[in-house]
Amino acid sequence: MIFLWAFLIGGLICALGQLLILKTNWTPARILVSFVVLGAILQVCTVFEPLKKFAGAGVTTPITGFGAGLVKGTFENIDKYGFIGIFTGGLTAMSAGIAVAIVSGLMIGMLFKSRSK
């Protein structure tokens, strides 16, 4: 059942992004940033965790999951380590994704040339 909800909820979030592109002509960077902020807000309002239980990758795969993960990691590290957690939590939680994105971007950038469109 979680597969169905992952598809439906994930699809809806992406359709919302498409709606923003059509109606506001925002750039992709701006859309990504808005969804990260949305995810962070949902996490702070404690709405994100129940959504995650319900739809799994449907909410964590869209970039909203990145914002929520940053906030979640920050809060967890504050609970564990106190004050220093404010600075260490967010990027620690998201480190795998960022590291893989950097290294694979570098690798592919070195291997392939940009094709002309």
Next chain:
Amino acid sequence: MDKAEYAAYIKKITPKSKVWCSLLRAFIVGGLICLLGEGLNALYKMWLPNYDQTQIGALVSSTLIFLASVLTGLGVYDKIGYFAGGGSIVPITGFSNSITSAAMEFRKEGIIFGTCANMFKIAGPVIVVGTAIAMLCGLGYFIVGLFL
């Protein structure tokens, strides 16, 4: 014709069905990417029973990021993006695509000053804003915690 009139004109001549069609395409492709994420999640859970959900989640995102990066290199992701619009931008794969395509685009300016310096041209704001907002929320959470 001023800007507002032009916008109204564009709105008038853009067929409505096209809007619904592109929303549907974004929905399907975005949904499928999330479904793939959920599938990987189930697979990793089976293979790595002593990983907790946070680690499994990190592994799933990393896989999707790597896949999207390779597909971008092969020129496949751009084709998916042309078809799906927001469906390929909003998932974490879109974040990866923006990094890899910038890395490829600036390769001609050299590896260090081209690729390395420009990789985060589009994805940079995401990390900057995300980190800033997480820190701000964390500060609030810490201060509230002091009084509870």
